[in-house]
Amino acid sequence: MRAQFVLKEIGIGLRRNLTMTIAVVVSVALSLTLFGAALLVSKQADSMKDYWYDRVEVSIFLCNKTDPKKDGCVNGEVSNADREAISADLKKMPEVDQVFFENKQDAFAHFKEQNKDSPLGDSLTPDQLPESFRVKLKDPTKFDVISSAFAGRAGVQSVQDQKKLLKPFFDLLTSARMAAYGIMFFMLLVAILLIINTARVSAFSRRRETGIMRLVGASNFYIQGPFILESAVAGLVGALVATGLLSAGYYFGIKRGLADSIQLLKSQLIGFDAVISVLPWLFLLGIGMSAIASFFTLRKYLKV
Amino acid sequence: MARCDATVIRFDNVTKTYAKQPRPALQDVSLEVEKGEFVFLVGSSGSGKSTFLRLVLKEERPSTGNIFVAGKDLGRLSNWKVPALRRQMGTVFQDFRLLPNKTVRENVAFALEVIGKPTSTIRKVVPEVLDLVGLAGKEDRMPGELSGGEQQRVAIARAFVNRPMILIADEPTGNLDPQNSVGIMKLLDRINRTGTTIIMATHDQAIVDQMRKRVIELEQGHLVRDQSRGVYGYQH
Numbered sequence: 277m278r279a280q281f282v283l284k285e286i287g288i289g290l291r292r293n294l295t296m297t298i299a300v301v302v303s304v305a306l307s308l309t310l311f312g313a314a315l316l317v318s319k320q321a322d323s324m325k326d327y328w329y330d331r332v333e334v335s336i337f338l339c340n341k342t343d344p345k346k347d348g349c350v351n352g353e354v355s356n357a358d359r360e361a362i363s364a365d366l367k368k369m370p371e372v373d374q375v376f377f378e379n380k381q382d383a384f385a386h387f388k389e390q391n392k393d394s395p396l397g398d399s400l401t402p403d404q405l406p407e408s409f410r411v412k413l414k415d416p417t418k419f420d421v422i423s424s425a426f427a428g429r430a431g432v433q434s435v436q437d438q439k440k441l442l443k444p445f446f447d448l449l450t451s452a453r454m455a456a457y458g459i460m461f462f463m464l465l466v467a468i469l470l471i472i473n474t475a476r477v478s479a480f481s482r483r484r485e486t487g488i489m490r491l492v493g494a495s496n497f498y499i500q501g502p503f504i505l506e507s508a509v510a511g512l513v514g515a516l517v518a519t520g521l522l523s524a525g526y527y528f529g530i531k532r533g534l535a536d537s538i539q540l541l542k543s544q545l546i547g548f549d550a551v552i553s554v555l556p557w558l559f560l561l562g563i564g565m566s567a568i569a570s571f572f573t574l575r576k577y578l579k580v
Numbered sequence: 581m582a583r584c585d586a587t588v589i590r591f592d593n594v595t596k597t598y599a600k601q602p603r604p605a606l607q608d609v610s611l612e613v614e615k616g617e618f619v620f621l622v623g624s625s626g627s628g629k630s631t632f633l634r635l636v637l638k639e640e641r642p643s644t645g646n647i648f649v650a651g652k653d654l655g656r657l658s659n660w661k662v663p664a665l666r667r668q669m670g671t672v673f674q675d676f677r678l679l680p681n682k683t684v685r686e687n688v689a690f691a692l693e694v695i696g697k698p699t700s701t702i703r704k705v706v707p708e709v710l711d712l713v714g715l716a717g718k719e720d721r722m723p724g725e726l727s728g729g730e731q732q733r734v735a736i737a738r739a740f741v742n743r744p745m746i747l748i749a750d751e752p753t754g755n756l757d758p759q760n761s762v763g764i765m766k767l768l769d770r771i772n773r774t775g776t777t778i779i780m781a782t783h784d785q786a787i788v789d790q791m792r793k794r795v796i797e798l799e800q801g802h803l804v805r806d807q808s809r810g811v812y813g814y815q816h
Contacts, residue, residue, distance in 0.1 A: 281694075370779075402741050428747045465758075484677070485679060485690075487677065488679070488691070488694075489694045490666070491666060492666070492667070492669075492671075492691040492694060492695060492738070492742070493663040493664065493666035493667035493669075493742075494663060494664065494694035494695055495660075495663045495696075496660070496663070498695070499694075
């Protein structure tokens with residue numbers, strides 16, 4: 277194919293339908309931005325899960341003498357024999373990675389440290405805090421195994437999964453991602469319909485040329501090529517705009533917005549390399565979708 | 581094999597019925613056209629002339645019967661081979677079908693560009709064919725600046741520039757005055773003498789009577805007359 281001829285045709289076609297081309301570029305850009313954002317949110321969620329699940333523990337609180345006398349605590353404060361049995365059983369479980377024992381003094385020290393600015397710690401004595409086993413699991417999702425093995429056992433007051441505390445946050449990220457995918461779906465639909473219409477208008481406005489091309493024996497490749505490339509170029513420009521929007525969104529939303537204001541989160545936020553890693557998908561989707569949509573449209577309008 | 585080569589178009593019992601039309605546009609037509617012939621296709625409007633030409637170009641497929649063009653059975657020709665078939669045919673129409681925003685030279689070159697001919701070939705053959713049709717010196721004019729006869733010469737140059745085996749002309753003189761028509765017929769005759777088969781659908785009685793070439797007459801889809809060295813119609 278003669279590149280010069282094709283490039284000339286693409287330029288003419290895009291300029292002739294400038295308003296339609298702009299509509300295609302904008303809708304492709306928006307749908308790709310949402311697609312990229314959804315991918316980034318799930319990357320962000322993964323990164324936070326990695327960080328937090330590494331740190332969360334299952335806590336097995338042992339009975340204290342102040343606890344109500346029921347369930348595992350009917351005999352009052354945990355006995356030495358019960359405590360040792362629990363410790364031994366925990367260490368035998370294949371799911372368990374590490375076990376730390378926190379006695380009343382440690383618990384008191386932690387409590388004091390966490391509430392050092394509040395008067396709450398002053399009225400407390402170590403006696404009032406429960407002893408606990410802090411269990412690190414090899415797979416943080418296997419909480420149920422521990423829970424079913426120890427909840428209600430003699431000497432165990434309660435089994436608590438810290439992962440549960442993070443659940444609302446991850447649920448929020450999941451719904452944000454779903455919402456982005458949902459809006460993306462409709463934007464994608466709009467984009468595809470616009471591409472189809474643009475290809476149709478383009479084919480109609482050049483029906484004289486294509487009619488002659490057919491008569492002199494130009495191949496389908498020659499006849500449809502400029503139209504398909506025209507759509508692909510619009511898709512490419514849309515992907516470029518989406519790249520800009522995503523980068524700006526990353527810079528102002530995550531880098532300047534979250535990372536600088538919440539120091540705690542800094543290490544868990546995705547870097548710009550994550551943005552770069554989703555870009556190939558944007559370009560693939562933008563260019564591929566446009567080219568395929570116009571290819572199928574033209575098959576109907578430019579028959580041999 | 582020699583026999584096959586001599587026949588460029590063959591219709592075997594071809595019937596064409598369009599959807600939603602009770603009467604066939606072409607009914608049980610059989611004929612052969614030899615290489616180098618000049619054939620007039622005559623008949624009133626709606627007699628099936630255009631359908632005949634569209635079938636030769638494989639723009640339509642017959643309802644029944646077989647068509648052979650340039651040794652190929654069109655019924656067995658896959659779609660992607662149709663462009664190759666059309667490169668062996670040139671087409672000229674009553675309404676010229678030139679691109680108004682391209683010059684004479686560009687219009688003719690367009691036909692070669694879109695079939696992927698190299699620029700060097702295009703630069704060489706376009707002036708040659710424009711010279712042949714008598715448009716030397718008007719290469720840079722726009723079609724709108726030319727007379728009807730000159731525009732039809734551009735269309736013929738475009739149809740002939742790829743040296744096709746068959747030239748199909750659908751009422752090429754339909755929009756021209758008698759003087760220009762004679763000029764176009766002289767040109768087609770010259771092209772015919774180079775060995776190109778010409779099939780020309782026409783209503784122009786004077787031209788057919790004057791040329792004394794083979795005449796095929798269609799009437800309501802039937803082939804009613806096939807006469808070598810014929811005239812437009814029977815004298816009553």
